[in-house]
Amino acid sequence: MLALKRRCITVCWALSALAVAQSAADPKPSSTTKAEQKAEAERHKTPDAHLVRVQTVTAVGEFATSFFRPFRCDDGGNFYVRTDLGGVEGVHKLNSKGERLALFEASSNPDLKIDVAAYFTVAEGGELYELVYPHEMTRYMFVYKADGTFKSAVKFQTGFPWIPKMLAVFPTGQLLASGEEYDADRAAARWPFTGIFAADGSLLKEVKLEDDEKLHDMAASGDPRVASPTNVHSNHAIDNGLVEMGSDGNAYLMRWMNPAIFYAISPGGEVVRRFTVDPGESGYRPSAMHVNKNRIAILFVEMQSRNKLMKIVDLEGHELATYDELKINGKAKDVLTAAFACYTENPTHFVFFGADDDNKLQFWHVEPR
């Protein structure tokens, strides 16, 4: 047998991390003076407060060593987590004490042989929507009731092969899904694709995003900022992207870049606005983001040092606050994970997923101080 893919993971991951510590992909407008740029850079470096862990809740009977994106919570204070341990696969819905309330399992639909279930989102009312990949080229979305009961399977009807990577559900019922479309040349880099779908999975409109061709070309040329050293089809800008609904009824889609690129997309598929959020230093990447009412919190992680920076912006991208980790003698007082799970305002409050030394799942409540 010919081994098509052989890899030395640790080395490749380290190389990848080194590579992404390069310059930003989105240059400043040429009209900005050097003095303004310097002032802007200084402003990025000055945090408004430090992130301090104020409470730790250990879940009973839930274990984790890795956390799989996305990380979700709902208005009822519940958390949704897909982890790698515990013996029960699926998305676990946990209350604030870590007690399991529901389990969302793709295998609960016996009609399809499932390869993978991945990205999910929770709509108002508690229904959970999950991207599901059966052992066929057709891509699906499974819908579950709030109690975890399987409700329906929706087939994405694009007419061409693609792989959805992220999903949002508009209050009006339409879906936004973004991912990668196969090139006619199987060996070539794939094309970013974003579409608005009806609730039955029919494609209503293809959404053209301004940076997609550039992101495709970066991956095609092997640019280490987005390309994987081990998988020619990977485009980290897409694979690590996220999307959430805003209070204005638009979906906020983020590309994993530095600066982070955001698009506000209406239910009709119009790109209402594009903006970027700059962490101020080239080594950071947007690890997770959450939209709460008219605010967006973006957690940036420095790939080498694992330093973290939280940026709060409004829905137009205007920066409102920057928080970093409190450090004592150069070391973070409260080591946070990149599993940024929840964001609320009034007061500003964050929750991270973590684990204790026995791999018991924990909720780390964090506030700026």
Place this chain on the structure above:
Amino acid sequence: MTRTRSMVPLFLGLAMLFVTHRASAATCTGIEDLGSSPCTGAGGCESEHEVEMCFFGCTCGECDRHGSSGECCGHIYYVPNVYQGQGCGNCGECGGARTHIRSTSIGRGVASDTPLELRQDYSPGLIVLTRTLSYREPLFVYVLNRCDHTYRLIAEEELTRKTGGM
């Protein structure tokens, strides 16, 4: 998402992988990158690793979901390997891909990152209507659908384009 419950001794793991590998049948398969996953470990360890999974894909072969392994904060994680195989047809559904028509006339290089909007008064391939608005004739391309051996007509959508100015 499929995951491993616990670490197993290396020799046992290798033996299991060999048995699994030999026992599985060739199918249309592939590997997909699902982004990175944060991990934690004892002593405040915090890191990330890439998540890759066996998918239905365009390669006829066997996908071993435990093909390789790595370590993240002391915990082993696995990534798949694909081994070429035979007997699963042409895995031809991937052949139904669209042919892409670039919406800009820039080259494929990363260095060509100047947005079209910034190229004032110079718009190759466009018919200038005003200083800031150009027209491009729609481009029609027939694409072969390898599954049903038919051709599909794909037409470019945008006909007018703002090319610069205020």
